[in-house]
Amino acid sequence: MLRTQSSRQHAANALGALSLVVADRMNAAVEAVAALGPSAPAALAALHEFLDGGSVTQLSSVLGLTHSGTVRLVDRLGAEGLVERVGAPDGRAVSVVLTRRGRRMAVQILQAREKTLTSALSALTSDEVDNLAAALDTMLTTVTLARAEERSAHSHDRPQPWLCRLCDFAACGRSEGNCPVNNAVTTTNQS
Amino acid sequence: MLRTQSSRQHAANALGALSLVVADRMNAAVEAVAALGPSAPAALAALHEFLDGGSVTQLSSVLGLTHSGTVRLVDRLGAEGLVERVGAPDGRAVSVVLTRRGRRMAVQILQAREKTLTSALSALTSDEVDNLAAALDTMLTTVTLARAEERSAHSHDRPQPWLCRLCDFAACGRSEGNCPVNNAVTTTNQS
């Protein structure tokens, strides 16, 4: 039926517009907090959430940057007193740890992000939010699987940035098994 | 009730993650087509959809670039044979028009965008899509109004990029009055 077709098209278009504007607003809110390059907020959030004390290489793969790009980024963050390089047990590796300022800033970043997101939801009723959440989870699963497939199909192209960058792990419900992204990747053993 | 609260938080987080990944994928799909800078696809789409023959200044405000940045962009697009500068009736102005190649590329860009978006929707039933579309429209209205308010509040900061860049006007239903963004701005006389 034609109605279904055009309805899907309208939904697709609205999804594109909303994704663009929400991502724009998140990035703007988040860069206002940490105004070093586009990757800096994601780096701080990642360190705060699960990577504190990690290596530069780990950080680079999370951000989808080259190693050298990540080195420069850590340099900038270090110059602002947001992170520190400390020696790792492995002599050649480096542990990147958040300073107190860095952690505060990471928290601010996550709060700014959440503020823009809840504001977008503000006109929806609780029921609508629940329905929306279900659809979002389904779509996240779909997209996560699609990404994994693309990556394994032609692995020559550049590393993809981490899908959950800027996520708030507590809100996402990862530890309770409610994160669709995490569930999708673990069932197909992708990182 | 706590359940509602945490449910909203989960929804917000999922919205952030999905927006980020969908925007990433759109941009990736679209930059693969036109590998000139991040703004090039949006410029071609805008010219194709509604701005063909427009001036550099108009383009710059649509893209949220400075005028000079837009001049460089038009230079690049021109060097690739995607657009042409032709004299406008006003001697100082310049009409930026798509070449045949440029228009083809714009169409490809919109198709690539639509492909990533429908793929994200693919696991949803028709009913779910309809519900989702309603929620998306509501959220688009909310966000559009929030943007307009911010813009009027402190108009000193840099121009915001156009919310509907990369939109497919046919799919969005703008001409039938179904575009929530357009409806929101016209009721508050913003552009």
Add this chain to the structure above:
DNA sequence: GGCTGTGTATGACTCATACATATAAACTAG
């Protein structure tokens, strides 16, 4: 015909990133 505003282009610079290479530490083989 000379001002004043509007539209476009150019030059010098910034900044984040990539690419290629260098250094240094750890593992492994003989």
Add this chain to the structure above:
DNA sequence: CTAGTTTATATGTATGAGTCATACACAGCC
């Protein structure tokens, strides 16, 4: 125990998109 290989980080150089300040070109008005 020394030599070669792998892994991790750092640096030098280049690129490319964008900004700011400015210059140039035309239009309308007095």
